[in-house]
Amino acid sequence: MKKTLLLIPLLICTSNFTFAETNSTAPVAASQVITPLAANTIRISTRPEILGLWGMEIPNNKKCVEYYNFRGGNEVVVNSGKEWSIGLFDYQPSPDNTKEKLPALIMQIKYENNQVDCSGYQENQAGEVSQYFVRWKNENTIKFCASEKEDKCFATLNRVLP
Incomplete structure (x- = not known):
């Protein structure tokens, strides 16, 4: 049994x-x-915190906003008035998120349509490389600075889209 x-x-x-x-x-x-x-594989993708669409009001021209669209693949599209620029960017966050050392942003313009921008200038910037320090005011507001000193900040950008 x-x-x-x-x-x-x-x-x-x-x-x-x-x-x-x-x-x-x-x-x-x-x-x-x-x-x-x-x-059995887990893929974690990180993306730079700067990705998204940012807008900067031009001080002497409140009607015109200069837009910076930081996209995947390190591509940046800048629109200012009738001017359109396309290029590459490299964003280097501060080590260990310390406030002593600001994140760095390098942009290289590959193409632009050479039209008038929000400031009223018409200048072909194709091939130009710019380097900025990025001061985060909060998650939706950043400043572009010429150095790590706060008095050297010259542009304020506000997040438009994530």
Whole structure:
């Protein structure tokens, strides 16, 4: 009697494995295939905190806003009045988020349409490289500075879109 009671669960378990094996050979849609590596892998993607659309009001021209769109792939698009510029940027956050050393931002303009900007200037900036220090006032307001000193900040940008 004891042998029969022990054999029944064993047979049930074995039949489940046999059933599972015969089902696993059935065709599966490509979207349903999960490789063991993908099933056990966690990918963490970080992105620079500066990514997004930022706007800067020009002091002498409140009607015109200069926009900086920091996009993925280190691409930046700048729009100021009728001027459009496209380039690359490199954002280096401060080490250990300390306030003693400000984050650095380098931008290189690759192309621009050479139209009049918000300040009324028409200057072809293609090929120019600019370096700024970024002073974070809060998560939605930053200042571009010529040095790490606060008195050397010349532009305030406000976040428009994340």
